[in-house]
Amino acid sequence: MKKEERVTLFSFAGRYRILTVIGCVLSGISAVLTLIPFICIWQVVRELFAAMPDITQAQHLVYWGVLAVVFALLGILVNFAALMCTHVAAFRIVRNMRSRMLHHMVKLPLGFFDEQGSGKLRRVIDESSGQTESFLAHQLPDLTGAYVTPVATVVLLFVFDWRLGLVSLIPIALGFAIISRMSGSAMKTKIREYQNSLEDMNDEAVEYVRGIPVVKTFGQTVFSFNRFHDTIMCYREWVMDYAISLRVPMAAFTVSINAVFAFLIPAGILLIASAVDYRAFLLDFIFYVLFTPYCTVMLNRILFSSENTMLAKDAIARASQLLNEQPLDEAVVGLKPRDASVTFDHVSFTYKGATTPAIRDVSFVIPEGSTVALVGPSGGGKTTVASLIPRFWDVDSGMVKVGGVDVKDIATKDLMDDVSFVFQDIHLFKASLFDNIRSSRPDASREDVMRAARAARCDEIFAKMPQGVDTVVGTGGMYLSGGEAQRISLARAILKDAPIVLLDEATAFADPENESLIQQALLKLARGKTVLVIAHRLSTIQDADHIMVLKEGSIVEQGDHSELLEHGGIYAKMWKDYESSTVWRLATSSAPSQKEVTCDD
Numbered sequence: 001m002k003k004e005e006r007v008t009l010f011s012f013a014g015r016y017r018i019l020t021v022i023g024c025v026l027s028g029i030s031a032v033l034t035l036i037p038f039i040c041i042w043q044v045v046r047e048l049f050a051a052m053p054d055i056t057q058a059q060h061l062v063y064w065g066v067l068a069v070v071f072a073l074l075g076i077l078v079n080f081a082a083l084m085c086t087h088v089a090a091f092r093i094v095r096n097m098r099s100r101m102l103h104h105m106v107k108l109p110l111g112f113f114d115e116q117g118s119g120k121l122r123r124v125i126d127e128s129s130g131q132t133e134s135f136l137a138h139q140l141p142d143l144t145g146a147y148v149t150p151v152a153t154v155v156l157l158f159v160f161d162w163r164l165g166l167v168s169l170i171p172i173a174l175g176f177a178i179i180s181r182m183s184g185s186a187m188k189t190k191i192r193e194y195q196n197s198l199e200d201m202n203d204e205a206v207e208y209v210r211g212i213p214v215v216k217t218f219g220q221t222v223f224s225f226n227r228f229h230d231t232i233m234c235y236r237e238w239v240m241d242y243a244i245s246l247r248v249p250m251a252a253f254t255v256s257i258n259a260v261f262a263f264l265i266p267a268g269i270l271l272i273a274s275a276v277d278y279r280a281f282l283l284d285f286i287f288y289v290l291f292t293p294y295c296t297v298m299l300n301r302i303l304f305s306s307e308n309t310m311l312a313k314d315a316i317a318r319a320s321q322l323l324n325e326q327p328l329d330e331a332v333v334g335l336k337p338r339d340a341s342v343t344f345d346h347v348s349f350t351y352k353g354a355t356t357p358a359i360r361d362v363s364f365v366i367p368e369g370s371t372v373a374l375v376g377p378s379g380g381g382k383t384t385v386a387s388l389i390p391r392f393w394d395v396d397s398g399m400v401k402v403g404g405v406d407v408k409d410i411a412t413k414d415l416m417d418d419v420s421f422v423f424q425d426i427h428l429f430k431a432s433l434f435d436n437i438r439s440s441r442p443d444a445s446r447e448d449v450m451r452a453a454r455a456a457r458c459d460e461i462f463a464k465m466p467q468g469v470d471t472v473v474g475t476g477g478m479y480l481s482g483g484e485a486q487r488i489s490l491a492r493a494i495l496k497d498a499p500i501v502l503l504d505e506a507t508a509f510a511d512p513e514n515e516s517l518i519q520q521a522l523l524k525l526a527r528g529k530t531v532l533v534i535a536h537r538l539s540t541i542q543d544a545d546h547i548m549v550l551k552e553g554s555i556v557e558q559g560d561h562s563e564l565l566e567h568g569g570i571y572a573k574m575w576k577d578y579e580s581s582t583v584w585r586l587a588t589s590s591a592p593s594q595k596e597v598t599c600d601d
């Protein structure tokens with residue numbers, strides 16, 4: 001059963017929620033404080049009016065002036081405190097949000113990452129949280145302040161002269177009506193579309209850059225650029241549509257919020273005629289002239305804040321979608337494997353979206369401490385078999401057992417502690433070689449790491465790097481060859497020292513020197529362990545305890561090397577091909593030594 005969790009902004013807040021609330025309240029207080037100087041200035045004007053023509057009679061000008069400055073400063077200070085609170089809360093909340101998404105992602109089945117482009121995922125994690133951060137730190141307090149202002153405004157407007165108040169309110173009400181129309185459900189859809197097209201563009205950009213080597217070798221620049229180009233065009237079209245659709249409401253909004261005087265002045269002229277005390281009326285009128293432009297500023301703030309509110313809501317929806325991706329069910333009881341054996345019991349597995357199964361009814365046992373080899377044609381399902389052991393995917397039917405226990409009943413951490421996997425495609429982090437090796441056991445000491453590196457024959461790699469084992473790879477011209485990367489990944493596995501080792505041998509790196517170094521490293525790694533080795537070079541596996549030939553997802557032959565040769569099936573043919581194609585002896589009878597060149601199959 002899929003349990004949908006509704007993720008809200010405050011689900012990441014924890015105890016920082018109160019800080020956000022305090023920040024918003026302070027922002028509201030600051031908004032009110034900012035209004036007071038308007039009254040002070042108006043008092044100055046009033047005194048001047050009363051004292052005219054001899055303005056020296058105005059006694060309290062300095063008092064009101066100082067008061068205006070004091071309240072303005074106080075407003076700024078309180079606003080500063082408000083922003084401090086919201087910033088601290090925003091940083092923490094967004095940190096929680098990022099870490100929850102990253103932690104969740106680690107638990108997802110690998111298939112999820114195949115379906116999602118990495119550009120898309122990066123955007124969800126990075127930019128969704130970025131948007132949320134700026135919303136929490138700036139827009140939310142702004143919005144509170146901006147909503148407090150109109151309320152205070154309405155009060156003030158009516159205190160002086162309700163008729164002028166009412167007239168000034170017309171454009172404000174109009175502005176509000178337009179804002180709420182602009183941020184209606186149609187606009188929410190627009191914002192989602194906008195984010196989607198940005199996501200697509202991002203994804204295609206990443207794909208395009210990744211594919212550049214292929215594009216260059218096959219000279220298909222235009223063809224491969226097309227998809228990227230299409231997403232850019234799609235984005236452009238969207239932006240044009242959006243801008244055009246906003247022309248009328250934006251113009252109406254701008255006109256209405258700036259039209260205060262168009263209402264206020266005619267009303268003033270009309271009302272002054274009937275005023276009993278025209279001086280008093282004029283004074284009130286001046287207050288409105290001073291104050292109403294401030295409302296315009298507030299309305300603009302609300303407009304921009306409401307756009308950002310929608311962006312933040314969309315960001316949260318995307319984070320929520322990621323967090324609702326179902327991870328593999330965690331074992332309820334968490335049984336411990338009894339030993340380091342591996343059993344496949346009538347296992348079948350089909351990749352999501354594939355029509356034919358990658359593995360059909362596969363059964364075998366690898367007893368603790370023995371080495372079993374998987375061979376067979378490309379696409380036969382070897383990597384798939386290996387990846388079902390650490391539960392990268394869950395089987396459709398049958399059971400995979402480690403130490404006699406169904407892998408679904410073993411706690412993920414225990415299972416991961418028990419299994420090391422040396423992958424076919426080696427991924428090195430953009431970090432030092434040392435950290436790359438240590439990634440399999442972060443608490444390992446430097447000596448442990450160096451010992452593992454020596455066992456995997458990495459010394460000569462360090463020797464040619466400028467900072468030895470501390471050289472950062474993946475940047476600045478520091479790259480490793482395929483064979484070297486494989487040795488680093490073997491060092492990783494040796495350091496981890498897990499009782500079960502899965503080796504998916506890479507096909508390519510066949511220079512004889514490297515091959516022999518790798519062989520030696522493999523022997524070290526495999527000593528005393530349960531090993532499943534996927535071999536492309538048959539020389540690696542002659543001595544395996546058991547060899548299985550996998551074709552089209554089924555085991556079609558099995559036995560040890562000599563039994564399989566005797567059987568005369570696929571393995572025997574593969575061996576024959578291997579022997580006839582791999583060894584050229586560049587021998588001359590007079591040569592003191594023979595050089596053996598090995599080619600890959």
Ligand SMILES: Nc1ncnc2c1ncn2[C@@H]1O[C@H](COP(=O)(O)OP(=O)(O)OP(=O)(O)O)[C@@H](O)[C@H]1O
Nearest residue numbers: 114351352354358377378379380381382383384385
């Ligand atoms: N992530 C995936 N999603 C969908 N199908 C996949 C995926 N990975 C592999 N397959 C399919 O499953 C089948 C078995 O693939 P697998 O990688 O296990 O073969 P293999 O024996 O390891 O091949 P090779 O010797 O080339 O490494 C193939 O038909 C492949 O197309």
Ligand SMILES: [Mg+2]
Nearest residue numbers: 382383384424
């Ligand atoms: Mg494979």
